[in-house]
Amino acid sequence: MSTTTLLVLSLVVVAAALVLRRLRPAWYWLSIGVTLAALRVVVRYASVMDACGLTVPPSRLRLTLARLTNRPAPESRPPRILSFRPTRTGLVLRVKLRPGQDAFDFAASTDRLRHSFAMHSVTSREIKSGVVELRMTGYDVLERVQMPAKVEREGLRIPVALREDGAVHYRDYRQVPHSLNLGATKSGKSVYQRHLVKELASRHVALVGIDCKQGVELAPLARRFSALADNPDDAADLLEALVQRMADTYQVIRREQRISADTPDEEITADLWGLPEELRPVPVVLLVDEVAELALFSNTAQKKRRERIITALVRLVQLGRAAGIYVEICGQRFGAELGDGITMLRSQLTGRLSHRVNDEASAKMAFGDISPDAVLATTQIPVERPGLAVAGDSTGGxxxxxxxxxxxxxxxxxxxxxxxxxxxxxxxxxxxxxxxxLTPVEIPAPASTTKPLTA
Known part of the structure; x- marks a missing residue:
């Protein structure tokens, strides 16, 4: 084969790889990118750690031995690699910290590591004392979201999104019972809620909705809703009915406790999930589409209705978890300007999710009492990426x-x-x-293709 032919073939291969990287980044990563990235990380590891200040100087013992044996002084040591694993979106690297190193040093150096290893993003988290996991993504997994074919679906733990590190983001109602979802118009807030309902539809759970936009968001999904209110007056009555259901559920739990000296420990419960399955009431997920419509008022009658609504909501988020009632509140803003009780209500919403917002004050309503870094990340969400959001909880993560x-x-x-x-x-x-x-759809019988028998 001539040199010209080899050159042409090489150019064709490079061009095909560039086109594949542009049009199908996931395919490019699995076929070519993962190998090149792994080689870069292995070859550059020691020098990158040293350049990022993530090495430790040699110990006194090693310096003494080098001096006694008249050898050059040993170099600084990088953290030891414990495991190296490729994934469908990037690489996962676990390192063992050297004495004197801190996991915060790696978290502060993620941007420098991203540039040094030529990866799209790098995130760091501490697995246990002395062990840090670096998750690197080879391409922008949030540009074209594709959920993995196999995701965990168990109980009330449902997959709702894809994280920037390529992992699946779950909404676990038993771990985080109540959540706040903020976002401006056309930010993807309604799509998130729609996806949530789609995933919950196949679970053993009752869906209750409040949509004060005359039901335009939740009414099309009404066949799976046990209760639905499309105006503030009905919403007030519905919330008070839920409060009464919560009280009735607590009476069932109290009646079944029957604590005595011979009661097994596993049968003692203080919430719905400890009841026998045949006695356990169905859990309820309450979705509030626009909370501001429930809090605004213009006259005395509407003010009294607002007080009923906010009081019932606060009771549900304070006491509803043990009764199997979980609350999802959506809105464009959720600040103190909505009136009394709003701050108390927000403090009980452990899960926080914010799509693109129009001002920094709206971002602070979601994350101001949790993490200033999350506030900054929320204000940087671009308009051309609807559905992109920042998710956090009360721990600050x-x-x-x-x-x-x-x-x-x-x-x-x-x-x-x-x-x-x-x-x-x-x-x-x-x-x-x-x-x-539902009107049954009649499917016409397929035309017979069998030829009649002839004598």
């Missing part, structure tokens, strides 16, 4: 996520297919959506 785009048709189909799972809640019958029966 946060991460960038993006929800896969879910059309209204996909959510409606999921709710319709699981309409038989919709439970009837005692005390909430008057709020159950009244819908026409």
């Amino acid at each position: 946060w991460v960038r996520i993006r929800t896969p785009f879910t059309t209204m048709r996909q959510a409606v189909n999921a709710c319709t297919a699981n309409a038989h799972r919709t439970p009837v809640l005692d005390g909430l019958d008057s709020f159950r959506p009244v819908l026409p029966d």
